Amino acid sequence: MEKKQGFFTKLLVENPVFGLYLGICSSLAITTTLNNAIGMGVAVIFVLVFSNIFVSLVRNITPDDIHIPVYIVIIATLVTIVKMVIQAYAPSLYTALGAFIDLIVVNCIILGRAEAFASKNSVGASAMDGLMMGLSYTLSILAMSFIRQLLGTGCLSLSNPFNNATIFDIRLLPQGYEIPLFTGQTGAFLTFAVLAACIAAYKNHLDTLEKEETKKGATK
Amino acid sequence: MMKKDSALYKAVLLAIVCTVCGLLLSLVNGVTKPIIERNAIAAVEASLKEIYPDGTFKDVTEDYISQDETGLIDGIYEAEGKGYIFTLHNKGYGGDFKFMIGYNNDGTVAGYKGLEHLETPGKGALCFEGDYVEQVKALTSSDPLPLITGSTITSAAVNDAVSAAKAIFNNIAGISYDPNAEPEKPAEPEAVALSEEDLSDRKASCDGEVCTALGFGGAENKAKVVVKDGKVESFEPEETGDFGDGMGEEAYSELERYIGATLDTKIDNVSGATETSKSFRAMIKAALEGGTSANEEKEEEVKLTLADEDYSSYAKPSCTEESRDGQVAVYACSATGFGEKVNKATITVDDAKVSAFVAEQTGDYGDEVGDKAYTDENYANYVGATLESTIDHLSGATITSKSFRAMVSEALKAFGGPAAINEEGSSSEGKQATGLIAEDLSAHKASAEVESNDGVTAVVNCTALGFGDKENKAKVTIDLETKTVKAFEVEKTGDYGDEVGDGAYSDDNLAMYNGIGQTAELDNVSGASITSQSFRAMIQAAFAACGE
Amino acid sequence: MNLFTLFLSALLINNIILAKFIGICPFIGVSSKVEPAIGMGLAVIFVIFGASVLAWLLYKFVLVPLELEYMELICFILLIAAFVQFVEMFIKKTSPSLYQQLGIYLPLITTNCAVLYAAQNNISEGYNLIETMVNSLGIAGGFMLMLVIFATIRERLQGNNIPKAFQGNPIAFIIAAIMALAFSSLAGLV
Numbered sequence: 012m013e014k015k016q017g018f019f020t021k022l023l024v025e026n027p028v029f030g031l032y033l034g035i036c037s038s039l040a041i042t043t044t045l046n047n048a049i050g051m052g053v054a055v056i057f058v059l060v061f062s063n064i065f066v067s068l069v070r071n072i073t074p075d076d077i078h079i080p081v082y083i084v085i086i087a088t089l090v091t092i093v094k095m096v097i098q099a100y101a102p103s104l105y106t107a108l109g110a111f112i113d114l115i116v117v118n119c120i121i122l123g124r125a126e127a128f129a130s131k132n133s134v135g136a137s138a139m140d141g142l143m144m145g146l147s148y149t150l151s152i153l154a155m156s157f158i159r160q161l162l163g164t165g166c167l168s169l170s171n172p173f174n175n176a177t178i179f180d181i182r183l184l185p186q187g188y189e190i191p192l193f194t195g196q197t198g199a200f201l202t203f204a205v206l207a208a209c210i211a212a213y214k215n216h217l218d219t220l221e222k223e224e225t226k227k228g229a230t231k
Numbered sequence: 232m233m234k235k236d237s238a239l240y241k242a243v244l245l246a247i248v249c250t251v252c253g254l255l256l257s258l259v260n261g262v263t264k265p266i267i268e269r270n271a272i273a274a275v276e277a278s279l280k281e282i283y284p285d286g287t288f289k290d291v292t293e294d295y296i297s298q299d300e301t302g303l304i305d306g307i308y309e310a311e312g313k314g315y316i317f318t319l320h321n322k323g324y325g326g327d328f329k330f331m332i333g334y335n336n337d338g339t340v341a342g343y344k345g346l347e348h349l350e351t352p353g354k355g356a357l358c359f360e361g362d363y364v365e366q367v368k369a370l371t372s373s374d375p376l377p378l379i380t381g382s383t384i385t386s387a388a389v390n391d392a393v394s395a396a397k398a399i400f401n402n403i404a405g406i407s408y409d410p411n412a413e414p415e416k417p418a419e420p421e422a423v424a425l426s427e428e429d430l431s432d433r434k435a436s437c438d439g440e441v442c443t444a445l446g447f448g449g450a451e452n453k454a455k456v457v458v459k460d461g462k463v464e465s466f467e468p469e470e471t472g473d474f475g476d477g478m479g480e481e482a483y484s485e486l487e488r489y490i491g492a493t494l495d496t497k498i499d500n501v502s503g504a505t506e507t508s509k510s511f512r513a514m515i516k517a518a519l520e521g522g523t524s525a526n527e528e529k530e531e532e533v534k535l536t537l538a539d540e541d542y543s544s545y546a547k548p549s550c551t552e553e554s555r556d557g558q559v560a561v562y563a564c565s566a567t568g569f570g571e572k573v574n575k576a577t578i579t580v581d582d583a584k585v586s587a588f589v590a591e592q593t594g595d596y597g598d599e600v601g602d603k604a605y606t607d608e609n610y611a612n613y614v615g616a617t618l619e620s621t622i623d624h625l626s627g628a629t630i631t632s633k634s635f636r637a638m639v640s641e642a643l644k645a646f647g648g649p650a651a652i653n654e655e656g657s658s659s660e661g662k663q664a665t666g667l668i669a670e671d672l673s674a675h676k677a678s679a680e681v682e683s684n685d686g687v688t689a690v691v692n693c694t695a696l697g698f699g700d701k702e703n704k705a706k707v708t709i710d711l712e713t714k715t716v717k718a719f720e721v722e723k724t725g726d727y728g729d730e731v732g733d734g735a736y737s738d739d740n741l742a743m744y745n746g747i748g749q750t751a752e753l754d755n756v757s758g759a760s761i762t763s764q765s766f767r768a769m770i771q772a773a774f775a776a777c778g779e
Numbered sequence: 780m781n782l783f784t785l786f787l788s789a790l791l792i793n794n795i796i797l798a799k800f801i802g803i804c805p806f807i808g809v810s811s812k813v814e815p816a817i818g819m820g821l822a823v824i825f826v827i828f829g830a831s832v833l834a835w836l837l838y839k840f841v842l843v844p845l846e847l848e849y850m851e852l853i854c855f856i857l858l859i860a861a862f863v864q865f866v867e868m869f870i871k872k873t874s875p876s877l878y879q880q881l882g883i884y885l886p887l888i889t890t891n892c893a894v895l896y897a898a899q900n901n902i903s904e905g906y907n908l909i910e911t912m913v914n915s916l917g918i919a920g921g922f923m924l925m926l927v928i929f930a931t932i933r934e935r936l937q938g939n940n941i942p943k944a945f946q947g948n949p950i951a952f953i954i955a956a957i958m959a960l961a962f963s964s965l966a967g968l969v
Contacts, residue, residue: 102267
């Protein structure tokens, strides 16, 4: 069974955003453009990977009752570093992401992975886990942004955050056919709901398949 | 090795973790902070470089902004080694404006530039252009800014903002100065004689003693101007004009300068109340020049008799006879008065003289000035008037007086002159008949429409105003060869219905029109003069319509 | 700034959940029933208010004078964690019954974005102490308000036929979408 659940499936089913409902705040708030999604995704990957590394490093010397504050300090430091770097080198991204860069600290994904994985595994494995989770998260918010930007503004655009140069900007929907609702709050919730439902449906499908397999196996 | 569980171990671990993180952070901070600051300035930098082209700037707003109580300072930038630049905003005449002023470390002004504004060119805009800019650049951080005539509000606002900047700069640079130094009052332009000054944009006009003109901000100013012998005797502006704004006030108290003024006098502006002063001068000029119907005190004015005065252009009086009792007739009249309002009056004429005049109190009444015309005192002026009289108009109620005179004149004219018509009772002959064609019957406004014309006979439908302005209709048949009236059939619904006019409609009397030519002399039917006139008018018109 | 406007704005117009998307995790997690929702809401109000005020004091009197503004994030999050820990101990000792009701939520609140957001918002907007208090109450009140409304709706929905894929969280988001739509009409009120 495990093997059948391939890499790709795992990515979908154990998706931190739609499958596990972690890190929702940011995925709703900033997924208005592809730029934002990529920017945030990279920031989260950075923090996730390094926090996992550092937590893994100190896992053996940290007593249980102070592990939370220790992890928090590590994560907060990393987030502050990321924030300063973005503010200095990519100011437009900084204004777009706003307070949500700071809120990466309380992004449940990071603390969650630190608790669940990095504190129990080797540095290498933890780093890998961080990377995977980060990528999974980035893909999720990319999906959200894709839908929201496309339906909300009719265009898909990407620009270099370091110097504001446009990489591409294509209009896919004719002018006047866009639905501005998707750029706002309501659209965010809607898109999220639909994507979450899709994942849930897929999960259910997989479960049904599994049950049938077990039945088959049992009857054999 | 310490036990993992001991409190000391935990504390130490925590401390180490925090320290490491803290160090890491301060390292990154050191690298990124300057870059961040530079980014922040980049936006404003272009403007800042206009004052210090080679400067390197640092945004120090947060360091000093708390010292600013006015809220007018947007940003403070330090040009390293050179000075400080302030970006400021305030509200001018046309709306918000933004500008910047830079001070060198020694206190001299390094630069001054407007960034955005909505000021009127030639007025508020002057604060950001040309001469004024040069004037400011020549100042130091201790000096107040000069004000500009005609754009007092904007230049005062600029001055206020700059004061805020000065306060902080002088604090940083350690320069002492007097924050309460008053800006110089701007030099007033030299006054010109009223006759030469172009005040047409004030659109001043005077009606009698009341004058209006446009003042500050386009608001209308009113004033009472009394002119005697070409000189201003008194000038009383109404306190609700452009008054209400601190600046204009003074103009309303410095009124001595207008007394005794003639068209050759030069009157100065009241400082800080340029617009108001101008509007006052405009009103005085209009009053001195005579305005529309000003200055009834002029002795030279020729007074017209009621008969000669022309009321058609303005007052347009009209009267209807309400009753007639021998020599006495009562008329209900109306005429246009002040402000295009309609005045009404009841006028009693006795033997071609006005015996009573009472005006209805709803006319142009309602404005204090016209009031006086509606008093019994004034009405008495009209009693005894004939068409040959000249009646003075009431001072300050010129137009109302005119409308009254118009009504009286019309009533007298309707009455018909000294040898009054006796419509009833007496057997005296009616009005001296005159040849039909020569008779002036235009008052009856006869009209004729040819119904058929076969070259031999013409049938014409006519109308004319009869008694009480009621329309009479008649069909006139004209023999074109003999040029005489073949038949005259009058519709019995005209001014008919009133006993007096009856007589005119009787067959006997209608017979008098048959066979008449254009030179016929016809008598009025006794007691039905007006009806008879209207019949004659219709016949006249019928002849005219046939091309006779 | 008008305090009433500030409060109203924080409570309804810039509602932290519907307008700013902050505090969603516990929002989704704790809102299936009304009673726990009320409990969580009250706990959040208490924590946000207390933490915001303390954070403001810390910032004004320690970080700024020492020019350590960049330590803001770390200090605040540690402060919040410590504050919550302290409150939990306090409630446990003084009122076991209250602890029964609220205590379990307290650790959750530490990672509640809302608390950190509220603390930082007061600093970034430059509010004074009174404004900080009003703003925090508004934010927290808004959170609780939405939480309770949400819970009421979800409770009603429990008996209904929801498509399998939407059951649980997805339908919750649809509800949130509709609520967001409704409350967005308030924009421009102040």
